Amino acid sequence: MNLLELKEVSKIYGTLKALNNIDLSVPKGEWLAIMGPSGSGKTTMMNIVGCMDKPSNGSVILDGVDISKENPRSLTAIRRDKIGLIFQQFHLINYLTALENVMVAQYYHSLPDEKEAMQALERVGLAGRAKHLPSQLSGGEQQRVCIARALINYPMLILADEPTGNLDEANENIVLDIFRQLHREGSTIVVVTHDPEVAEEAERIVVLEHGKIARIEDNHRGEQEEG
Amino acid sequence: MFFRMMNGALLRQKGKMLMIAFTIALGASLATAMLNVMLDVGDKINQELKTYGANINVVPKEASLLDDLYGVDERSGVSNKYLQESELGRIKTIFWAFNIVDFAPFLDTKVTLNGAVENVELAGTWFSHHLDLPTGESLDTGMINMKNWWDVSGDWITDAEEDSAMVGSLLAGRHQIAPGDVISVAGKNGQKTLTVKGVFNTGSDEDELIYVPLKVAQDLADRAGLVSRVEVSALTTPDNELSRRAAQNPKSLSIKEWETWYCTAYVSAISYQIQEVITDSVAKPIRQVAESEGAILEKTQLLMVLITILSLIGAALGISNLVTASVMERSREIGLLKAVGANDFPISMLVLTEILLMGLLGGVIGYFAGLGFAQIIGHSVFGSAIDIKPMVIPLVAVLVFLVTLAGSIPSIRFLLSLRPAEVLHGR
Numbered sequence: 001m002n003l004l005e006l007k008e009v010s011k012i013y014g015t016l017k018a019l020n021n022i023d024l025s026v027p028k029g030e031w032l033a034i035m036g037p038s039g040s041g042k043t044t045m046m047n048i049v050g051c052m053d054k055p056s057n058g059s060v061i062l063d064g065v066d067i068s069k070e071n072p073r074s075l076t077a078i079r080r081d082k083i084g085l086i087f088q089q090f091h092l093i094n095y096l097t098a099l100e101n102v103m104v105a106q107y108y109h110s111l112p113d114e115k116e117a118m119q120a121l122e123r124v125g126l127a128g129r130a131k132h133l134p135s136q137l138s139g140g141e142q143q144r145v146c147i148a149r150a151l152i153n154y155p156m157l158i159l160a161d162e163p164t165g166n167l168d169e170a171n172e173n174i175v176l177d178i179f180r181q182l183h184r185e186g187s188t189i190v191v192v193t194h195d196p197e198v199a200e201e202a203e204r205i206v207v208l209e210h211g212k213i214a215r216i217e218d219n220h221r222g223e224q225e226e227g
Numbered sequence: 228m229f230f231r232m233m234n235g236a237l238l239r240q241k242g243k244m245l246m247i248a249f250t251i252a253l254g255a256s257l258a259t260a261m262l263n264v265m266l267d268v269g270d271k272i273n274q275e276l277k278t279y280g281a282n283i284n285v286v287p288k289e290a291s292l293l294d295d296l297y298g299v300d301e302r303s304g305v306s307n308k309y310l311q312e313s314e315l316g317r318i319k320t321i322f323w324a325f326n327i328v329d330f331a332p333f334l335d336t337k338v339t340l341n342g343a344v345e346n347v348e349l350a351g352t353w354f355s356h357h358l359d360l361p362t363g364e365s366l367d368t369g370m371i372n373m374k375n376w377w378d379v380s381g382d383w384i385t386d387a388e389e390d391s392a393m394v395g396s397l398l399a400g401r402h403q404i405a406p407g408d409v410i411s412v413a414g415k416n417g418q419k420t421l422t423v424k425g426v427f428n429t430g431s432d433e434d435e436l437i438y439v440p441l442k443v444a445q446d447l448a449d450r451a452g453l454v455s456r457v458e459v460s461a462l463t464t465p466d467n468e469l470s471r472r473a474a475q476n477p478k479s480l481s482i483k484e485w486e487t488w489y490c491t492a493y494v495s496a497i498s499y500q501i502q503e504v505i506t507d508s509v510a511k512p513i514r515q516v517a518e519s520e521g522a523i524l525e526k527t528q529l530l531m532v533l534i535t536i537l538s539l540i541g542a543a544l545g546i547s548n549l550v551t552a553s554v555m556e557r558s559r560e561i562g563l564l565k566a567v568g569a570n571d572f573p574i575s576m577l578v579l580t581e582i583l584l585m586g587l588l589g590g591v592i593g594y595f596a597g598l599g600f601a602q603i604i605g606h607s608v609f610g611s612a613i614d615i616k617p618m619v620i621p622l623v624a625v626l627v628f629l630v631t632l633a634g635s636i637p638s639i640r641f642l643l644s645l646r647p648a649e650v651l652h653g654r
């Protein structure tokens with residue numbers, strides 16, 4: 001069953017077609033990577049799937065709901081209930097501690113639950129830094145707080161736009177480990193990346209060029225690991 | 228969580244937030260000062276205008292008739308009807324007794340001065356007369372209060388100084404009389420030697436008069452216990468259509484209108500009430516003064532309303548700039564909150580609560596500063612303290628609330644239009 005389906009999706013800015021007739025299906029539990037040169041429409045696509053933008057044409061079915069037809073209020077609700085967003089920049093609220101930053105997402109979702117937030121931080125290996133302010137954390141640690149925040153409401157779809165773009169190798173590996181773990185647990189993950197090593201981890205790679213899908217590569221990772 | 232976030236935002240943008248509070252404080256202080264002065268200014272201006280003299284003249288009915296029919300000045304000695312001195316205390320017992328600021332009786336008579344042939348006018352009056360009222364209260368009233376703008380060389384006299392007199396400057400000039408001189412006056416009922424304690428200059432025809440204590444004039448004219456007229460200075464409400472109709476003919480009013488009129492401090496209503504308590508009297512408003520009082524009062528209040536409105540608009544504009552800047556500075560944070568699923572309403576509430584908190588802080592500071600301003604205005608403009616009216620507190624609170632809300636509108640609009648996709652991907 002497909003969790004996400006894009007049908008003839010276009011996004012037009014003036015004369016520029018940032019997305020041009022995209023058709024794409026993402027089955028539940030898949031780990032998908034999106035690659036492509038800068039300006040090829042990767043972020044535009046993530047914004048549309050992430051309910052932060054609407055396509056000019058076409059429909060986007062997420063969990064059986066056509067989100068291209070929803071009003072901003074229900075888009076906010078869908079984003080809150082079904083999607084976990086991770087950005088290239090770390091976007092933490094800098095006067096709140098790591099723990100509180102995670103709890104903000106709980107606050108707008110349901111109720112802040114300190115224990116649960118703490119468990120989320122444990123999952124990304126930051127239990128010991130819960131009381132630190134973002135300025136007291138390294139870049140990798142900040143991104144892990146962002147991941148903990150994205151995971152706190154058990155989203156069915158995780159959208160990450162260049163999550164490792166600002167990280168060094170060591171931190172990149174930590175983040176990838178978290179993704180692997182999430183994938184094993186059955187989460188659906190869409191990762192935009194420039195980095196072939198990151199893309200390699202995914203089951204499928206969609207390559208965008210000029211707003212169109214240039215090709216889709218299947219990664220038979222299981223076979224490669226065996227070989 | 229809400230408070231934790233608000234706290235954080237307030238602390239981080241301390242400078243901006245304090246500027247917002249300061250701007251609100253400025254507006255609130257002006258509004259407080261103006262409202263307090265405005266609510267108090269009716270009394271203040273009336274008291275100020277009172278110095279220009281009495282606004283009600285009480286004369287005997289017959290004198291009034293003669294005056295109306297033949298245009299005869301009752302001071303000329305033609306009229307021989309009088310009011311009873313013993314009834315004067317009743318003026319302070321009428322419905323609007325509290326509005327009667329001062330009054331003084333006069334007994335006008337003609338005397339010869341220092342044996343000269345021509346007659347001069349002499350008036351007996353109260354200078355500062357102590358009255359015990361039937362109500363048990365007491366008051367001191369008379370010329371010294373009512374004519375406090377007089378330019379007196381020498382001294383005012385007191386009612387007890389029955390061998391003393393005050394002489395108008397024109398008369399004194401013609402007869403070369405200076406303070407300290409002794410004059411002799413002769414009336415119908417004998418002759419008296421008086422020491423001139425003061426020479427006064429009023430710029431009016433009173434400068435031709437000799438003023439003595441009432442008792443002295445009554446003896447000279449053989450009119451014991453009588454007075455020929457009373458001047459009353461009363462605080463009045465500006466005239467309107469109702470009071471003008473009543474002044475023409477009180478009987479033309481319906482019972483309800485009549486009650487409204489009677490229970491309002493119109494100069495005509497106060498005059499009417501004086502007539503009710505003084506036997507055979509006619510009380511007439513000295514009209515021009517009474518009307519200009521109302522007009523000046525209304526204009527001054529209008530001016531203050533305008534200043535208040537302008538200062539509040541200024542404050543609203545000021546905070547709208549500051550708040551918008553503060554929200555723009557936080558657009559990334561607000562975009563993030565939207566991205567993690569916050570609706571417009573809770574985010575707006577967060578920002579509004581912050582600003583209203585600053586409004587509260589600024590409003591309280593501004594209120595107390597405004598009380599100070601009001602006193603400065605009171606002392607520099609009216610030469611007296613301004614009464615603090617408690618009703619200004621809710622008024623200022625509502626105004627600050629509205630101004631703060633109005634000032635937040637542009638920032639809330641910005642906040643609502645902010646799209647997380649645009650602020651979260653560093654383009």
Ligand SMILES: Nc1ncnc2c1ncn2[C@@H]1O[C@H](COP(=O)(O)OP(=O)(O)O)[C@@H](O)[C@H]1O
Nearest residue numbers: 013016018036037038039040041042043044045
């Ligand atoms: N809000 C916008 N207005 C106009 N053009 C835009 C806007 N957002 C993106 N674009 C354009 O759309 C194209 C795709 O952008 P984007 O999706 O950010 O690319 P990528 O993330 O692959 O680098 C670019 O040419 C970009 O300039």
Ligand SMILES: [Mg+2]
Nearest residue numbers: 042043044652
């Ligand atoms: Mg991008």
